[in-house]
């Protein structure tokens with residue numbers, strides 16, 4: 001074998017995205033290579049587009065290419081979350097840009113179609129169609145889905161170690177869909193900047209905007225039957241013409257059909273879509289990467305981005321090997337090389353499988369393969385999930401990315417860290433799903449059992465605590481007012497009860513409602529909960545007055561597990577909302593509660609305060625809305641006035657607020673306020689109970705009958721109501737503590753905290769129930785969670 005500068009040479013077959021990116025990365029670390037490309041041009045004008053996502057862009061940024069890529073595409077879409085936008089442009093531009101960044105152009109050889117490989121104990125010999133021969137230490141097959149290197153690998157395996165892989169695996173590669181894609185320009189009626197997913201029966205569209213008034217379209221159509229291996233057709237221009245004729249009237253938007261876009265085409269292609277992750281990615285000195293070994297349906301735009309990730313892992317593994325040996329990469333044995341390749345496969349195989357299967361499912365949903373499932377997930381649950389549902393699947397694809405371990409990760413501001421930046425590895429999604437399902441089932445059971453425990457003697461109430469008539473007339477002479485009298489009456493019994501224990505219980509109970517009211521309101525305003533049922537705090541705060549907090553607390557916990565925002569990306573609350581919370585809580589809840597407890601000789605006025613209290617929790621939500629919208633409008637006007645930029649730039653600046661995390665310190669002072677008020681009430685109640693031996697703290701909280709017993713034989717109305725309130729409190733406590741523990745698990749699950757930290761936090765929640773009470777514990781926990789989540793945001 002001839003020796004090279006560093007005594008180690010890689011032969012790269014294929015000058016596509018994978019091959020060129022690898023060449024650039026190898027140059028960064030002075031590793032010698034030669035790139036053999038079959039075609040006569042490196043960036044042929046074939047008219048395909050490419051969508052680069054944050055995972056691919058992060059790696060290209062590490063290689064110093066990001067600014068140049070940004071220059072190709074003027075504006076970005078959802079760049080906030082992951083530090084990079086999604087950029088759509090002509091693939092030819094990317095290939096040219098990659099080639100331009102190669103230092104040693106002499107190492108990129110065109111019209112060198114690899115035909116044959118010999119792999120020996122000390123290197124490889126590669127023969128190309130033009131009769132040339134190349135020697136190297138290893139060969140990388142970056143030569144696409146019809147890879148000649150993969151064919152050669154299968155041939156060599158069959159000769160030397162037939163049981164190493166499934167000999168017929170290449171023949172089992174399936175194609176479920178075909179895709180017509182192309183680039184059009186100046187399509188009448190197309191909204192600039194729009195990106196459209198259109199569902200259909202057996203087909204779906206992805207249409208994206210690009211620079212220069214371009215429209216990139218992809219029509220995915222399910223094949224009448226799945227084709228495998230060599231059966232998978234290669235389409236001619238005639239096939240494409242017939243395809244277009246058949247689908248010309250397919251609607252992309254209400255006003256635009258495929259025919260309209262096609263008429264404005266610059267280019268168009270019909271291709272089958274292979275979907276595969278091969279089981280073995282290497283043999284001896286041959287390794288495969290990119291489409292040659294893992295190829296998803298392009299709907300997710302992860303083929304090229306995923307290829308770049310595998311490049312990163314190959315470079316990582318090579319550099320790790322280089323560092324581990326005194327002579328670096330020189331004279332690597334086949335075993336050494338195999339260990340490098342194994343590391344690449346270990347790092348990427350599972351994720352490649354995830355990317356292929358995840359988009360396969362998404363495609364099936366969009367094309368209504370099972371119409372009932374698409375209806376439930378896309379049309380019923382999808383809209384409930386709001387923005388979160390649209391982007392979380394995209395986000396999930398991105399965060400698990402690989403990166404180049406030996407190059408710095410540029411500090412692009414981003415709300416969501418990548419998994420490798422987290423303190424702990426996220427929990428596998430299957431386990432997380434099962435835990436969530438168990439939690440949801442548990443909370444469902446709790447809600448169901450409230451039906452047995454809540455035995456409110458509604459027919460027996462309606463007066464002023466059993467001592468006089470109810471004269472409340474807040475809503476006029478109508479049924480609503482009668483209903484108000486009944487719900488007010490319920491609370492007047494413990495309020496006026498001669499028994500000290502009952503009154504103490506009520507004071508304690510109402511003080512501990514501060515946290516639920518506050519948290520439901522805050523969660524209602526989280527950016528990541530927008531569009532979900534959690535964004536309706538009025539529902540929960542009004543619901544607790546009618547259904548009991550004992551039912552609402554587990555319900556909110558359940559809905560949070562299903563719809564709640566995930567990670568730091570959805571944490572943001574507008575600062576004006578955070579500022580509105582203390583005044584809203586004080587005026588809306590604390591004031592009416594205190595007033596209700598102050599006895600007065602004017603019974604009508606006292607009753608009116610008790611009736612007003614019924615509106616207190618929803619009033620907090622309403623006041624938060626009113627105060628924050630006044631503050632927000634004022635701030636927005638000031639920002640727009642101060643901004644000298646265009647409207648778009650001003651909008652961007654307002655969005656950038658999320659990076660500034662201005663809401664976090666304000667929210668933390670709100671949590672402090674809630675913590676101290678409730679902790680004081682908790683400690684005060686127990687100190688009071690301690691000083692009054694006739695009050696038993698255990699009975700105060702837990703003296704309740706068995707819910708499965710039919711007849712409780714409680715006798716008096718006050719004792720029935722007292723039991724109702726105790727159950728309400730016990731169920732509220734169950735819902736709240738479970739919610740708290742689940743929130744800790746959720747932080748651990750997504751890798752934001754380590755396991756020991758999660759255990760400590762969970763212990764804190766349990767101990768906190770006794771020391772400061774449930775309300776203060778929740779406020780303390782949320783303060784901590786806020787700092788964990790906002791601490792994960794990467795600022796410039």
Ligand SMILES: Cc1cc2nc3c(=O)[nH]c(=O)nc-3n(C[C@H](O)[C@H](O)[C@H](O)COP(=O)(O)OP(=O)(O)OC[C@H]3O[C@@H](n4cnc5c(N)ncnc54)[C@H](O)[C@@H]3O)c2cc1C
Nearest residue numbers: 014016017018038051114143144290291298301303304305
């Ligand atoms: C319709 C469509 C849309 C897509 N959209 C996206 C997207 O938005 N984002 C994204 O990330 N991915 C997308 N992809 C996937 C993406 O195009 C591929 O995953 C990516 O191009 C794979 O790169 P590669 O370098 O592995 O292979 P290829 O791009 O196929 O490059 C292989 C190279 O090897 C050369 N070659 C072939 N045989 C030989 C040989 N025997 N000897 C030497 N050279 C050889 C070829 O000429 C070519 O230059 C899309 C794919 C399709 C079909």
